[in-house]
Structure formats: structure tokens, C-alpha cells
Amino acid sequence: MTDLAKAAPSVSVCRICEGAVHEFLDLGRQPLSDAFPQAGETAGEFFYRLAVGVCDGCTMVQLMEEVPRERMFHEDYPYYSSGSSVMREHFAQTARDLIRTELTGGDPFIVEIGCNDGIMLNTVRDAGIRHLGFEPSASVAKVAQDKGVRVRTEFFEESTAVAVRSTDGPADVIYSANTFCHIPYVASVLRGADALLGPDGVFVFEDPYLGDIVAKTSFDQIYDEHFFLFSATSVQAMARRFGFELVDVRRLPVHGGEVRYTLGRPGMREPTPAVAALLDAERAARLADPETLRGFAASVARVRDDLVSLLKEIKANGQKVVAYGATAKSATVANYCGIGPDLVAYVCDTTPAKQHRLTPGMHIPVKPANAFQESYPDYALLFAWNHSQEIMTKEQGFRESGGRWIHYVPDVHVT
Ligand code: SAM
Ligand code: TMP
Ligand code: ZN
DSSP, X not given: OXXXXXHSOOEEEOTTTOOEEEEEEEEEEEEOTTOOOOTTOGGGOOEEEEEEEEETTTOOEEESSOOOHHHXXXXXXXXXXXXXXXXXXXHHHHHHHHHHHTOOSSSOXXXXXXXXXXXXXXXXXXXXXXXXXXXXXXXXXXXXXXXTOOEEOSOOSHHHHHHHHHHHOOEEEEEEESOGGGOSOHHHHHHHXXXXXXXXXXXXXXXXXXXXXXXXXXXXXXXXXXXXXXXXXXXXXXXXHTTOEEEEEEEEOGGGSXXXXXXXXXXXXXXXXXXHHHHHHHHHXXXXXXXXXXXXXXXXXXXXXXXXHHXXXXXXXTOOEEEEOOOHHHHHHHHHHTOXXXXXXXXXXXXXXXXXXXXXXXXXXXXXXXXXXXXXXXXXXXXXXXXXXXXXXXXXXXXXXTOEEEEOSSSOEEO
16 A cells, blocks of 8 residues: 555545535455355455444445455355344344334335344244345345245345336335445435335334444444445435435344434334433434544554454464354455464354355354364354353353353453
């Protein structure tokens, strides 16, 4: 890099308001987070620059560079939502809540954006309610279809939403979990939502919350698929820009801290007190201030240095580390910190589509989950920290046998 290039701050155009997005964190050259190559196939890996910035107009935090969607979401997409029992219960409860509160009229209709393996819609199907999932990744869409969930294997956007409106009529609810933040083409999606929703319809979506990411230094929430890191402030600006109103927010404990946002048509519903409360809290915390975000970036570098030092020290002592959960998030951690098979022998994961492959970029071998119990290491690096409650419960034997967990959220520590 030339000195000139180093000196020039990176700026991009905001996907929401076309304002200036100022970079505050560079996580370097990164592979696709969900592309697990076979040994011998690593030469073809795709890399891009993972950096994140904040818009000085609407405060939306977003990636500086976009990865084409077809590279991420396709017939080999390996993330199956139903792999976690906690998430299965979370989405069953979500479906029951939506049925009770929003799907109360005659012949209601719900559309899900990113239905994956049907983890939420299978409860809706069981209730006999009209539904449709949009899921472009054929691998996971097929699992949902095999459960009897109705799925269109395509991206939700304006044209596909308009097509559904003409065949199926208006939707009462459009719901989306861990998907809307994956979509840089917001204008198309919200025009699609406008076309598909009935006059009283709502768009409900839940995604990782910027407030939790900053508070916990969970920088691994930043990767190719997570194009936006939402806050109530930035979502309100987005809603207004595209003809909606933010009418409710609810913090959720799943996936390390999320917020469920509800958008309605302007004037349709009185915003709940929770909206003003979260907006106030974000203002008081100066969540989107450049200074706050630069402080976050400094904490990220500290976590990297502490984690690498610890892993090197363990290696110098002749002890073994194995990682737990080949999460998409862990691609950011491994590649940013330079953690390869020299420091972590292998990663254990329950997903068949990831097993006997290598992790993206750093090429740590992925083994089936039972490899963990078959031969406990001295230390286990908890890549799937967002599922820690579920994992700690089933892996109690590890600590009882003298093993120790390594955590890096909110800071590096051993338990
Ligand atoms: N909703 C599930 C959950 O919360 O576990 C799945 C989340 S997964 C991280 C994101 C999903 O969104 C993927 O299955 C991907 O194929 C899908 N996706 C990405 N862009 C989409 C779009 N424009 N329309 C519908 N689905 C999309
Ligand atoms: P996620 O954090 O994006 O949900 O990904 C979780 C990954 O961890 C996924 O590859 C499945 C894996 N996993 C396990 O290996 N064991 C478990 O007990 C759980 C909950 C997840
Ligand atoms: Zn903006």
C-alpha cells in the first residue's frame, strides 16, 4: 500500500441515504465465511476486503465492500438453522407469537424472507396457516420443502414480491430472521414489502444488534453475509426513507444479542414506548459516534492480540487446542487473527456439509462433533459462543475431565 493510499480515509456511499460512509475498522482480506473447501480445492477460494464504516447521514453501520449474493447463497450453502435446539424453540415460540398477535383475521397469510430449513415456518404449517418462504439457497430450501413448507427457491426482492402479490394476494406479515441485515439492496426489498403487504400488514425482522456488538466487542458478527449492523436509530432512518415507520422494538437474547424490529405503514400503529426508550439509550450511549466506534476498533485489536498470545502460550506448553463450532463468525476471527492448524488442531461441528472439509481461508480441518468427546483436548476454543448455554449443558464432561474453555467475548478469558 502506498503512503497516499494509507493516508486517504476510505469512504463509500450509504445504501440507505446515499450519505458518506466512513470506515472505522478494517478486518483485512477475508474469504467467504460459509465456503468450506475440500482439501486440494483451496486454490479457488474467493477473497475480499472486510471493512466496516458508519454513515454520517443516517448512522447505518455497513460493510465498505459488497460480496455478490450468488457467491454466498446457492445450492451448497451449508448453514442449517435447525442445528440448535435453543433456536428451534426460539422460532417455534416466534411463530406462536405471530399467530396469536398478527395472524388473527380470516385466512391470514405470512411470508418469510430467508426461511432456511423451515425452522420457523414448520410451526405455521402445523397450524394450517397460509405461508410462503423465500429461500434462494437450494440446499436448505429442499429441507424445508421436505417438511411440507411452501418455498420459492429465489431471492426476495421487488420483482419476486410483486409476483407473489399477484398470485397469492396481500400478506399480513412479512417476517425475516438473520437475513434482512444480509441484504444491501434494501430499496428493492422494501418496495417489495410495500407491494406485498396489505394495508395493515407489518414487516418484522430480527438481526444482530449494534449495541450488543459494541458492548461485547463481538467483532465476529462482522462478515460477508452481515452487510448491515442495525440499531434502532439507523432502522428508524431506513424505515422513514422507504415509506415505513418503526413501531416496535424488542431485544432478544439469541445469537449474542439481537433486536426484533416491527415496521408498519406510517400512522397505522402508535409506536410502542420501547421504540423511544431504545432510541434514547442509543443516544445516551453515543452508539454511532465515530469516537465510540473507534474505541470499539481498538478493543477488537486488543482481543486479537490477547487471543493470539494465549494460543501461542498454550502451544509453547505443549498443550492441545481444538475449536468448537465452525461458525461463519469464526472465519472473521481466524483470518483476522491468523489462527490456523498450527494453533488450533481442528474444529468440531455437527453440520455434515462442513465436516471433512477445511475452514475458509485458514484451512483448519473440520471434524464431526463426536470427535470432541472421543479425545478431549486441553483447551476448547468456543467459536460458537452464541450457543454457549446449549453447548455447556451437553459438554459438561469436558470440564469434569480437566478441560478448559477459551472465550473471546467480551474479552479473552478461560473457564
Ligand atoms: N432465518 C434463518 C435463521 O434465522 O436461522 C436463516 C438465516 S441464514 C443466516 C440467512 C438466509 O437468508 C440464508 O438461508 C440465505 O440463503 C437467505 N437469503 C439471503 N438473501 C435472501 C433474499 N434476498 N431473500 C430470501 N432469502 C435470502
Ligand atoms: P451459528 O453461530 O451461525 O448459528 O453457527 C453455529 C455453528 O455451530 C453451526 O455450524 C453448527 C455448530 N454447532 C455445533 O457444532 N454444536 C452445537 O451444539 C451447536 C448449537 C452448533
Ligand atoms: Zn446513510
